[in-house]
Amino acid sequence: MxxxxxxxxxxxxxxxxxxxxxxxxxxxxxxxxxxxxxxxxxxxxxxxxxxxxxxxxxxxxxxxxxxxxxxxxxxxxxxxxxxxxxxxxxxxxxxxxxxxxxxxxxxxxxxxxxxxxxxxxxxxxxxxxxxxxxxxxxxxxxxxxxxxxxxxxxxxxxxxxxxxxxxxxxxxxxxxxxxxxxxxxxxxxxxxxxxxxxxxxxxxxxxxxxSGDTTGTPSAARVLLLRIQAYIVRHLADPDLTPEAIAHANRISLRYLHKLFQTEGITVGRWIQRRRLEQCRRELARREAAGRTIAAVAHRWGFTSAAHFSRVFRAAYGMSPAEWRDSAAREPRTYSLPPAA
CATH class of the missing domain: 2.60.120.10 (Jelly Rolls)
Known part of the structure; x- marks a missing residue:
């Protein structure tokens, strides 16, 4: 073969x-x-x-x-x-x-x-x-x-x-x-x-x-934004993933980086936090992650403070990470949460 x-x-x-x-x-x-x-x-x-x-x-x-x-x-x-x-x-x-x-x-x-x-x-x-x-x-x-x-x-x-x-x-x-x-x-x-x-x-x-772009020919700025978002996704676990580091790695100015994300109606930091929360939410619901502490899961996805992670998780999903993990364990095949706010 x-x-x-x-x-x-x-x-x-x-x-x-x-x-x-x-x-x-x-x-x-x-x-x-x-x-x-x-x-x-x-x-x-x-x-x-x-x-x-x-x-x-x-x-x-x-x-x-x-x-x-x-x-x-x-x-x-x-x-x-x-x-x-x-x-x-x-x-x-x-x-x-x-x-x-x-x-x-x-x-x-x-x-x-x-x-x-x-x-x-x-x-x-x-x-x-x-x-x-x-x-x-x-x-x-x-x-x-x-x-x-x-x-x-x-x-x-x-x-x-x-x-x-x-x-x-x-x-x-x-x-x-x-x-x-x-x-x-x-x-x-x-x-x-x-x-x-x-x-x-x-x-x-x-x-x-x-994004609703169905033309098949996105602008140069749109292509660059998508490339930067993919870069962020690959480096979510890095606690030093800052706008400055992202701009430097992608060879653009910090000001232009912020301008790209403004077209999406969101800040760079907020976009990073949303992706990290989604990964933590998914991992906390997985059976094989049951032995990991909430702090360990948060750290794995770039959160340096467990207390800060708990606060932003509750703000995004309306429950604490521990409550989410418990509810997912009780109904492991039907759980759902809305996207992070």
Whole structure:
């Protein structure tokens, strides 16, 4: 399953490979469901009664996984019941349709996908994904927190195909395809660093769509602002992330930095604080973070004072961090909070 360039370079991708070819015909449907569920989250799968074939390769890119799937026509359904029963659904999938056709339904969107288009879906919400014919997809499966997007920002891009003819699509589609083909050939840190480029471009896409800019040709100032916002998202954990440091890193004046954010009706400091609060809120609700203190979570996302963090958290969400963690623990699959004010 490694691509030709990878083979020619003598690189052997690490990872796992699954195929229905070695499975008795009567067990193929069950086997394929299990393989897809292990990779993309528990799904109900509908496939034709006739012979079914499929292959799936997964390779690591640090905490991100590259996945290539070749299969016959099928439909996968991820329901609220399956989500509630999943132990690990806190992931987002970025999927490129290499061949075939697809239909994706999520967040009240129903879109048809053509070869060369990519789309994003959230494993934490119901999904229907249909492939009416033989297909190939290349995907990145990444932890939700890697995108550093709020719920509303993420919903801006789910089930909304991005054409390779658009500026961002022209960058993302070929890059993601090549990255998945070579996943598993990089050292862990290198692989994850390379995958971050896809994550950064998706972050830019979410902020662009959230701003209501649908022209596809944002101004130079808008492009610069999106790039700076992506930079901030990557450095949220740095307690020294100040407007001065941001301006210096992006080679602009402090005055111009403030002017860029004024067009959004928000200050630089307020935008940073909002993103940090969203990350803390998400982490406090996660089961695997139950053993971390609230102060540790706050510190991880750049808050230097636990008392200050508690005050701004309550101001934004109307409850203390401890109250939020308790409520999320009682109802771990249905909790929600409004975006930070």
């Amino acid at each position: 490694a691509d030709a360039a990878t083979r020619e370079a003598g690189l052997q991708p690490s990872g796992t490979f699954h195929t229905t070819d070695s499975v008795p015909r009567q067990r193929r449907r069950t086997y394929w469901r299990e393989v897809l569920s292990q990779t993309f989250g528990a799904v109900d799968i509908s496939v034709p009664e006739e012979v079914y074939s499929g292959t799936l390769r997964t390779s690591p890119l640090g905490r991100i996984r590259g996945v290539t799937v070749d299969g016959d026509s099928m439909q996968t359904l991820r329901t609220r019941r399956l989500i509630a029963g999943s132990a690990n659904d806190d992931h987002v999938v970025v999927m490129l349709l290499s061949s075939g056709a697809a239909r994706v339904e999520q967040d009240a969107r129903d879109a048809y996908v053509r070869p060369g288009q990519l789309f994003v879906y959230d494993r934490a919400r119901p999904l229907r994904l249909t492939f009416p014919e033989t297909f190939q997809t290349k995907s990145l499966v990444l932890p939700r927190h890697a995108l550093s997007l709020s719920e509303s920002d993420l919903r801006q891009i789910t089930a909304s195909p991005l054409d390779s003819g658009t500026p961002l699509g022209g960058l993302l589609s070929p890059f993601l395809s090549r990255l998945v083909d070579t996943a598993g050939t990089y050292p862990q840190r290198t692989g994850e660093a390379v995958a971050r480029n896809v994550v950064d471009l998706l972050t830019l896409l979410a902020y662009e769509r959230g």
